[in-house]
Amino acid sequence: xxxxxxxxxxxxxxxxxxxxxxAVKDFVGCSGVNDGICLVYTPHTTAGITINENADPAxxxxxxxxxxxxxxxESYFTHMxxxxxxxxxxxxxxxxxxxxxxxxxxxxxxxxxxxxxEFDGPRNxxxxxxxxxx
Amino acid sequence: xxxxxxxxxxxxxxxxxxxxxxAVKDFVGCSGVNDGICLVYTPHTTAGITINENADPAxxxxxxxxxxxxxxxESYFTHMxxxxxxxxxxxxxxxxxxxxxxxxxxxxxxxxxxxxxEFDGPRNxxxxxxxxxx
Amino acid sequence: xxxxxxxxxxxxxxxxxxxxxxAVKDFVGCSGVNDGICLVYTPHTTAGITINENADPAxxxxxxxxxxxxxxxESYFTHMxxxxxxxxxxxxxxxxxxxxxxxxxxxxxxxxxxxxxEFDGPRNxxxxxxxxxx
Numbered sequence: 501x502x503x504x505x506x507x508x509x510x511x512x513x514x515x516x517x518x519x520x521x522x523a524v525k526d527f528v529g530c531s532g533v534n535d536g537i538c539l540v541y542t543p544h545t546t547a548g549i550t551i552n553e554n555a556d557p558a559x560x561x562x563x564x565x566x567x568x569x570x571x572x573x574e575s576y577f578t579h580m581x582x583x584x585x586x587x588x589x590x591x592x593x594x595x596x597x598x599x600x601x602x603x604x605x606x607x608x609x610x611x612x613x614x615x616x617x618e619f620d621g622p623r624n625x626x627x628x629x630x631x632x633x634x
Numbered sequence: 635x636x637x638x639x640x641x642x643x644x645x646x647x648x649x650x651x652x653x654x655x656x657a658v659k660d661f662v663g664c665s666g667v668n669d670g671i672c673l674v675y676t677p678h679t680t681a682g683i684t685i686n687e688n689a690d691p692a693x694x695x696x697x698x699x700x701x702x703x704x705x706x707x708e709s710y711f712t713h714m715x716x717x718x719x720x721x722x723x724x725x726x727x728x729x730x731x732x733x734x735x736x737x738x739x740x741x742x743x744x745x746x747x748x749x750x751x752e753f754d755g756p757r758n759x760x761x762x763x764x765x766x767x768x
Numbered sequence: 769x770x771x772x773x774x775x776x777x778x779x780x781x782x783x784x785x786x787x788x789x790x791a792v793k794d795f796v797g798c799s800g801v802n803d804g805i806c807l808v809y810t811p812h813t814t815a816g817i818t819i820n821e822n823a824d825p826a827x828x829x830x831x832x833x834x835x836x837x838x839x840x841x842e843s844y845f846t847h848m849x850x851x852x853x854x855x856x857x858x859x860x861x862x863x864x865x866x867x868x869x870x871x872x873x874x875x876x877x878x879x880x881x882x883x884x885x886e887f888d889g890p891r892n893x894x895x896x897x898x899x900x901x902x
Contacts (some may be wrong), residue, residue: 503789503803503902504803504868504870506815521703522730528723535637535638536766536902537766539866539868541866541867541868541875542877543875543876543877543878543880544877544879544880545819545820545821545827545877545879545880550691550725550727550728550731551722551724551728552678552679552721552725553668553679553721556714556715557711558711558712558714558718559679559713559718559721560713561710561712561713562708562710562713562718562721562722563718563722563725565708565710565711566708566711566718566722569708569710574830574833574834574837575780575889576830576833576837577826577833577834578826578829578830578832579826579827579829579830580824580826581824584826584830584831584834587750587821587827587830587831588830588831588834589822590819590820591729591818591819591820591831591861592726592860592861593725594818594819594862594865595865595880596727596866597728597729597730598673598675598730598866599675600638600673600675600764600896607675607677607762608677609676609677609678609679610677611678611679612677612678612679612729622746628743628868628875630805630868631902632766632768632769632804632805632900633902634670634765634766634767634768634900634902669771669772670900671807671898671900684862685813685858685859685862685863686813686855686858686859686860687813687855690847690848690849692845692846692847692848692852693813693847693852693855695846696844696845696846696847696852696855696856697848697852697855697856697859699842699844699845700842700845700852700856703842703844725895726860727859727860728862730864731806731863731864732809732864732866733809734772734807734809734896734898736772741811741896742811742813743810743812743813744811744815745812745813746811746812746863766900766902767900768771768804768899768900768901768902
């Protein structure tokens with residue numbers, strides 16, 4: 501009946517969308533919260549959380565291809581680590597998403613899945629899951 | 635005194651910002667929540683929720699024109715349905731916005747309105763409204 | 769032990785990221801909330817809130833340079849005030865971020881800072897901080 505948990509995500513490539521819907525559903529089911537909200541939050545500054553289609557894997561594959569093409573390294577970037585594009589994507593996608601819990605379950609749309617967005621992998625990453633009842 | 639409701643939005647064009655501020659205000663007023671937060675959430679993967687100016691309609695008209703121009707179909711997209719740009723905009727705008735409730739009312743800025751963002755219309759859409767007191 | 773506060777931010781340039789992490793931490797510490805969430809919300813339509821690295825100032829400097837270059841005024845914009853790019857950035861970054869409170873403190877990643885994003889400065893701005901326990 502924990503209200504806060506962390507899950508580990510191991511990414512395999514530089515830019516990747518990892519479906520964590522199952523883990524979030526499991527956590528909400530075990531939390532004992534019947535009605536409320538669930539915050540899915542990543543503590544990294546070159547990663548993000550997003551909600552998008554998880555029926556056709558081509559959707560996230562297209563998003564990855566788009567991001568690689570449209571957010572390249574630019575000659576005027578000064579951040580020594582060289583991963584400014586990863587930081588920009590992190591801010592544009594944002595560190596979290598908030599979802600609704602109804603009757604003890606996540607209220608997701610038919611095609612919606614929850615993704616951890618890796619923008620600077622491969623790395624070992626964390627995602628925090630937090631429920632608030634109400 | 636419901637804590638969760640859904641509203642229907644009928645969109646008329648492919649890319650459109652529909653002002654739903656009035657409906658969110660009405661829901662918060664009827665919810666009986668005096669202080670807390672309100673989550674405005676759409677369960678679709680080719681739509682989003684955003685907050686922006688609702689005084690001059692040119693603002694959202696300019697945003698629509700900008701999105702059409704900057705997020706076209708790309709030759710390397712593989713999603714068979716052909717609406718990858720709509721999915722990308724959905725992730726960039728995000729599926730929800732969270733607002734503050736103070737003294738039984740939404741705490742909005744003077745120029746802020748809440749918009750349902752249609753990125754693949756026209757369609758019949760849903761928006762969920764959820765309050766949490768605290 | 770207030771659950772809602774506003775802070776003032778004075779920006780100095782047109783496009784700027786102001787680190788407000790300390791103010792949010794102070795508010796959470798004084799709120800008396802041990803476990804819950806904290807919503808950081810700006811009521812302006814040409815500004816935003818984001819979370820990103822605050823160790824190397826080059827990260828936000830690069831983001832500012834990128835935004836200026838990629839979101840210029842376009843000839844087809846019709847909003848008379850002439851600040852459509854600022855409104856677009858506001859929607860892309862979003863008006864708020866939600867954070868986790870654990871044991872009376874913000875649960876931030878090692879490199880994460882919270883930023884007020886000025887997209888149309890210099891101006892006097894406001895940020896609302898709201899805690900919900902749970």
